[in-house]
Amino acid sequence: MLVLLLAACGTGAATNTAAPVNTALPSAPTSAASATPAASSAAPTTVVPGTTVVPGVVATRPTGSPTRAATAGVSTPVAASRPQLPVTVKDKDGRAATITDIGRIIVITGDVAEVVWALGLGGNVIATDTSVTYPPEAQRAPKIGYMRTLAAEGLIAARPSVIIGGESAGPPETLEQLRGAGIPVVIVATPSTLAAPAQKIREIGAALGVPGPAETLATQTQSDIDAARALAARATSKPRVMFLNVRGNQVQQISGSGAPAQAIIEAADGIGGGAAAGISGYKSITPEALVAGQPDYYLVFQLGFSSVGGADGLLAIPGVSQTPAGQNRRILAYEDQLLLGLGPRTGAVLRELTLALHPELR
Numbered sequence: 001m002l003v004l005l006l007a008a009c010g011t012g013a014a015t016n017t018a019a020p021v022n023t024a025l026p027s028a029p030t031s032a033a034s035a036t037p038a039a040s041s042a043a044p045t046t047v048v049p050g051t052t053v054v055p056g057v058v059a060t061r062p063t064g065s066p067t068r069a070a071t072a073g074v075s076t077p078v079a080a081s082r083p084q085l086p087v088t089v090k091d092k093d094g095r096a097a098t099i100t101d102i103g104r105i106i107v108i109t110g111d112v113a114e115v116v117w118a119l120g121l122g123g124n125v126i127a128t129d130t131s132v133t134y135p136p137e138a139q140r141a142p143k144i145g146y147m148r149t150l151a152a153e154g155l156i157a158a159r160p161s162v163i164i165g166g167e168s169a170g171p172p173e174t175l176e177q178l179r180g181a182g183i184p185v186v187i188v189a190t191p192s193t194l195a196a197p198a199q200k201i202r203e204i205g206a207a208l209g210v211p212g213p214a215e216t217l218a219t220q221t222q223s224d225i226d227a228a229r230a231l232a233a234r235a236t237s238k239p240r241v242m243f244l245n246v247r248g249n250q251v252q253q254i255s256g257s258g259a260p261a262q263a264i265i266e267a268a269d270g271i272g273g274g275a276a277a278g279i280s281g282y283k284s285i286t287p288e289a290l291v292a293g294q295p296d297y298y299l300v301f302q303l304g305f306s307s308v309g310g311a312d313g314l315l316a317i318p319g320v321s322q323t324p325a326g327q328n329r330r331i332l333a334y335e336d337q338l339l340l341g342l343g344p345r346t347g348a349v350l351r352e353l354t355l356a357l358h359p360e361l362r
Contacts, residue, residue: 077120078217083209092167092189099184101161102208108147108165111190113138114343115204116164119213127158129165134337152177164207166190166200192260194229194267196342198222217344224347225267228354232269235358241265241332242273242295242325244314245282246304252317253282254289260340261299268354270297287319295325297332297357301340305333332356 086100105124107113113132116125122137129147132138144154147165152174155163163178164186178185186207188200198218205214243261245253255261255272256279262272273293274283283289300314308314311331315321325331338349355362 077118077122078213078220084211085209087206087209089186089203089207091185091187093187095179095185095187097162097179097184097186097207099162099186099207099209104159104161105208106144106155106158106160106163107132107138108150108163108169109167109190110134110337111200111341111343112164112166112188112204114337114341114345115201115217116208118201118217118344119205119208119210121208121210126160129169131168134335134341150174152181156181156183162186162208164188164204190342192258192342193263194225194342194346197225197344197346200343221344221347225350226347228347228350229267231351231361232267232354232358234361235269235354236360237358239270239296239357240273240276240294240324241268241270241297241299241357242277242290242293242323243299244285244304244320246285246300246308246314246317248307251304252285254279254285254293255282256280260342263342264340264346264350264353265299267350268357270357285317285319287322290319290323290326293323295323296328297330298325299332299334299339299353301336302333303336305331 083102085102086098088096088098090096102121102124104126105116105121107116107125107128108131109129110132113125113128114134116122117135117138122135125138125141127142127144128138129145129150130143131147132141144158145151147168148170150170155174155178160183162184166188167190169175169187175185175187188203188207190196190200198221201214201218201221202211205211205217243255243259243265245251245255254274254277256274256277257272258281259274262275265272273295274289277289277293279289279293298314298320305311305314308317311329314331315326315329320326332353334349334353337343338345
């Protein structure tokens with residue numbers, strides 16, 4: 001039996017190749033109005049014949065607490081307030097940047113973009129890199145290249161008032177050229193822990209002059225994460241879960257300790273199969289490592305799952321079918337940014353993963 005959990009909102013997180021560059025950047029600032037993501041169902045978009053579908057669950061909040069859509073795959077922006085500018089902040093490397101205007105924002109990396117939209121500032125974004133896929137409005141924004149291979153000339157020509165991104169933005173020499181051209185550049189830390197969502201939200205909010213809305217969103221996000229972890233603490237089962245990072249035949253890796261998936265698996269009260277097999281970071285898939293990890297479930301990106309031809313294609317990779325997860329066809333597939341973006345939707349996806357891994361909690 002294949003257990004397939006798909007929360008489809010957007011097409012996924014960054015791939016390892018850049019999409020064609022769209023240089024048609026707007027010549028004037030867009031409206032600062034809040035861009036509200038289109039509603040998205042947590043129901044799966046793909047059902048493999050014979051699949052048992054675990055329905056999405058809406059996370060509830062205590063009476064009197066701030067409310068927002070908590071279904072996995074849906075993130076409702078908080079109300080944006082008048083930005084408190086100018087503001088001077090230090091980024092992850094201690095570099096100071098003074099931001100005087102957020103009317104023309106360029107966002108690099110999908111996790112940072114999701115927060116910017118969730119803060120109600122999507123209308124100020126004039127361009128993003130090709131890794132940005134959520135919310136749907138962000139997919140439609142003009143593109144300025146891939147996050148790791150940015151070129152300064154096009155970014156400077158767009159006349160941004162601020163460029164903000166995560167640790168994957170680069171290369172470093174391009175960022176230096178941008179700073180040299182007088183453009184404020186803020187690179188926020190992106191740790192691979194459950195502390196990351198609230199931390200990123202607060203840092204991004206501070207840089208864009210909206211600390212109040214950022215604090216509200218960070219508090220809501222942390223509350224969702226805490227509620228999901230409390231649910232996981234009630235579990236009596238302890239399944240092994242192995243995250244497989246696959247992109248067709250080009251990328252086929254097992255994720256282990258220190259990788260972002262490990263934090264999600266442990267928070268859902270699972271045992272990381274990659275870490276149990278002695279893997280740190282990422283390692284190419286081998287039958288020996290798979291058998292050593294003995295996973296009860298495979299966890300994959302939705303795009304990666306599709307890229308290998310679905311369940312049959314995944315199980316055809318040598319060794320994948322020789323584990324309890326493979327023999328029982330237990331595969332959990334989630335939209336890329338939702339699963340490992342470590343952003344405002346982390347609590348919702350953590351709750352869904354917890355319910356998928358622990359039948360006794362359903």
